[in-house]
Amino acid sequence: MSVSMQARLPTSRWALGALLASAFVVALGYGIVLPVLPMMVERLAGSTDPTFNARQIGFLTAAYVAAPVGAAFLWGKWSDLIGRRPVLVVGLIGFAVTLAASALAPSLLVLYVGRILNGGFAAAVGPTGLAFIADTEGEDNRRTRAFGWMSMASIAGFLVGPTLGGLVAELKLDLGVAAVPPQTVPFILASGLAVAAALGVCSVLPGKLPGPRIEANKPGSSMFVSGEIRLLALAAVAAAGLGAFEVGLTLRNVELAMGPTALGLMFATCSVVMFAVQGLVFSPLVKPAATRLLVAPAFLVMAIGLAVMPRLAGLTEMLFAVSVVSASAGLISPLLAYWVSRISARSQGLELGVQSAAVSLGLSVGSAAAGLLFGFHRLQGATFLVAAAAMGLAAVASLKLPQPPPLEQQA
Incomplete structure (x- = not known):
């Protein structure tokens, strides 16, 4: 197999900033809901059994983490076909929608579905963002640093998320019809940030870049x-x-x-x-x-x-x-x-x-x-x-x- 690449154009500061913001928001969206998951499980399951609730929290976390196993491969393949920007936008919008749906879940089963879909859409951001950097950065030092910055943005999101989730869970929102349960506020905040990140990506990232042309494998290779x-x-x-x-x-x-x-x-x-x-x-x-x-x-x-x-x-x-x-x-x-x-x-x-x-x-x-x-x-x-x-x-x-x-x- 051999690869022929078009000449790369350096990633602009605005484009790199949008990618870093996307990685940060997805990591923050995962961490921000962790402090309120026990309250969500207790409310939806109607159980005060600590063993049962702890097991459900573990399963909900595992459902989010396991979703990218199959989804990440598909997102990466689609981004090669239709471009990095549309996949990033769809991933961030889907992440936002599934977060909001999870906040309003009427049952524990719906919350599970929401967490699985949430993890699946989140899987679009990391590999697609890194692929965009690999497409555009032809200089070794710049590519290495950009990969590191993406990882650091995710770590920052994980660090800020749980703390912010605990703080905003104390807020009480009134949408005019009924007061929003406190445990739903972190979901809604993270959903709004994901929409903002999607708008940023849509605004500053270029359309489909000239990608690699992959020659067909020889038989038996x-x-x-x-x-x-x-x-x-x-x-x-x-x-x-x-x-x-x-x-x-x-x-x-x-x-x-x-x-x-x-x-x-x-x-x-x-x-x-x-x-x-x-x-x-x-x-x-x-x-x-x-x-x-x-x-x-x-x-x-x-x-x-x-x-x-x-x-x-x-x-x-x-x-x-x-x-x-x-x-x-x-x-x-x-x-x-x-x-x-x-x-x-x-x-x-x-x-x-x-x-x-x-x-x-x-x-x-x-x-x-x-x-x-x-x-x-x-x-x-x-x-x-x-x-x-x-x-x-x-x-x-x-x-x-x-x-x-x-x-x-x-x-």
Whole structure:
């Protein structure tokens, strides 16, 4: 398989700003509803059983995360066919509509449907935005930094979302007919922000760009280039480790009776560390060619951080371990996304959609496995140890990542 590319035009500041805003809003839309999900479940299910409600909250979260497994691939393929801008606009508008519908859900079943559709539309934004950057950025330093900024925008959304959700849930809206339940306010706010982001994308992004022309595969040839499957597998394993870590951290907090304030502090620390580390690695201080060498050490450091988690009981010790794990995880995902975009012989939308699906699959598997292991007596610590072992194997597998050709050879 070979690729012939049209000459790339640099991404304008306005276009990049619209993409960053879109990534931020989608991440914020996910996080902003988390503080009010318990109230939503209790109201819709009519149950005060904490075990039942906690299970439903976990399933609702899993439904959102699992939706992109199939949807991301389709969005990426469609963006190759009809252009990046229409897919981004449809994804953001669909995200807004399904958020608003979820806010007004009359039953728990409708809320489940809303969360699945919400995650499916959200899956359009990440890979399509990255594909737009890959289409337009032909200079290595600029592309690397833009990929890092997209990841940082998502982290910022995750950081701001839960805090903002808790604050706006205290507001009381009156639409003239009936007072809006407080738990619906975060949904409505995030929906409005998604509409604003869609308008921004529609205004500043160009129409369909000249995309890659992919020559047909020869009979018997593989659709993957050398090393591509390894990169996708590493992305899935990293996501599984992060999913296991997030669920395990939540349940470990319950086990130690630290309370929601301590848990919020740990997750805030996680986001801040990820943001800071990505800001450094994707700055002009680090050459893009050197980032390939950071993947294996990041996996190894993440394995060590996960392995020591079961032995820690103090908040200060856990915050340090959280910082170690989050710093490593924050590097791995955008670095792998960048290298996949560099070696792929397929169109960028399809390729990054495939990677997004792999990440979603890993995140779902890791989260489910962590919940399952914590459900068994005396196996709570196994969540972190199994994840640590997987990260150690990934470190070995990432010692020799494929070397991509220079971008000018792809142009």
